[in-house]
Amino acid sequence: MKFKTALVIGASLFCMSVGAHAGETFDAVKKKGFVQCGVHTGLPGFSIADSRGEWNGVDVDICRAIAAMVFGDASKYKVTSVTTQQRFTALQSGEIDVLTRNTTATLTRDTTLGLMSTGINYYDSQGIMVKKELGVNSAKELDNATICVQPGTTTELNLADWFRSNGLTFTPVVINSPDEAMRSYEAGRCDAFTTDKSGLATVRTTLPNPDDHVILPEDFSKEPLGPMVRQGDDEWFMVVRWALNAMIEAEEYGITSKNLDEMTKSENPNIQRILGVTGEMGKGLGLDNKWAYNIIKQVGNYGESFDRNIGASSPMKLERGLNALWKDGGLMYGWPIR
Numbered sequence: 001m002k003f004k005t006a007l008v009i010g011a012s013l014f015c016m017s018v019g020a021h022a023g024e025t026f027d028a029v030k031k032k033g034f035v036q037c038g039v040h041t042g043l044p045g046f047s048i049a050d051s052r053g054e055w056n057g058v059d060v061d062i063c064r065a066i067a068a069m070v071f072g073d074a075s076k077y078k079v080t081s082v083t084t085q086q087r088f089t090a091l092q093s094g095e096i097d098v099l100t101r102n103t104t105a106t107l108t109r110d111t112t113l114g115l116m117s118t119g120i121n122y123y124d125s126q127g128i129m130v131k132k133e134l135g136v137n138s139a140k141e142l143d144n145a146t147i148c149v150q151p152g153t154t155t156e157l158n159l160a161d162w163f164r165s166n167g168l169t170f171t172p173v174v175i176n177s178p179d180e181a182m183r184s185y186e187a188g189r190c191d192a193f194t195t196d197k198s199g200l201a202t203v204r205t206t207l208p209n210p211d212d213h214v215i216l217p218e219d220f221s222k223e224p225l226g227p228m229v230r231q232g233d234d235e236w237f238m239v240v241r242w243a244l245n246a247m248i249e250a251e252e253y254g255i256t257s258k259n260l261d262e263m264t265k266s267e268n269p270n271i272q273r274i275l276g277v278t279g280e281m282g283k284g285l286g287l288d289n290k291w292a293y294n295i296i297k298q299v300g301n302y303g304e305s306f307d308r309n310i311g312a313s314s315p316m317k318l319e320r321g322l323n324a325l326w327k328d329g330g331l332m333y334g335w336p337i338r
């Protein structure tokens with residue numbers, strides 16, 4: 001009992017120290033008329049600006065979904081591109097309202113940064129890439145290798161864990177800038193480059209000869225990636241959490257950006273609630289009952305976003321794998337909208 005009390009006191013003191021009160025971010029976002037999202041500086045399929053300066057990717061889609069949900073307009077968002085090193089400070093300082101940037105949810109990130117994970121929009125794992133010419137087929141053949149890795153990441157920590165637990169040694173080359181890390185890898189300054197497998201797959205497409213590089217089969221870790229917000233603002237936390245859930249639920253019920261007007265006539269009570277035909281599903285969120293309808297109409301369901309950005313219709317052609325719906329053997333399981 002004593003222990004429990006201490007935890008609660010600790011939590012509230014911390015909330016006070018970051019100065020947040022419930023609803024603060026939500027109120028501020030509504031007032032300024034847009035949501036400010038922290039995204040990757042340029043990771044194809046996740047968040048990248050096109051030639052017209054428009055951002056797209058699965059992480060940007062979460063940002064657009066929040067905008068559609070709050071404002072009924074998916075274009076009411078701005079992005080701040082942040083590096084792995086800058087991302088948490090940008091959120092802590094209030095420079096951004098939400099971090100939607102291939103960021104892994106971990107216990108210490110939730111407990112020591114004053115931030116919290118709201119859900120998972122991509123189940124990933126850490127992998128390692130080598131040049132094909134090395135003739136290596138497994139990471140277990142990389143004893144004594146020199147490995148390029150970025151600081152301030154789960155990657156750096158997992159790498160050491162994995163090598164140690166497999167009785168292997170390696171020399172890390174820690175490089176802050178992602179471009180420089182890739183240049184170093186290409187130039188042969190390191191034998192291998194390690195990051196999340198989604199990152200490896202996308203980065204490989206940007207190399208001059210992608211087929212000269214191979215992503216080895218081992219998974220070094222679990223990397224559940226998802227949006228993060230500051231602690232102490234439950235209303236805002238719920239907006240972000242439910243934006244993601246609505247996209248997943250829509251896919252499960254077969255509601256797409258193309259068919260949703262037809263779907264409003266469905267007799268299925270779940271579909272009726274998701275689309276705001278019945279029930280008061282916006283009320284508790286402080287939003288219009290059409291909040292999920294607006295997300296699906298303007299951004300699409302989770303599967304549509306996956307497909308166009310990183311899946312079959314994209315250059316990355318990533319498999320759904322763990323990111324398939326639970327019904328199809330994956331881990332994507334939307335929470336009920338009821």
Ligand SMILES: N[C@@H](CCC(=O)N[C@@H](CS)C(=O)NCC(=O)O)C(=O)O
Pocket residue numbers: 040041043082083084085102103104150152153154155176177178195196199223225
């Ligand atoms: N998901 C891991 C790793 C994230 C990570 O290292 N991403 C790299 C590779 S995609 C990255 O963002 N590099 C670009 C940068 O630092 O700006 C984490 O949250 O720590």
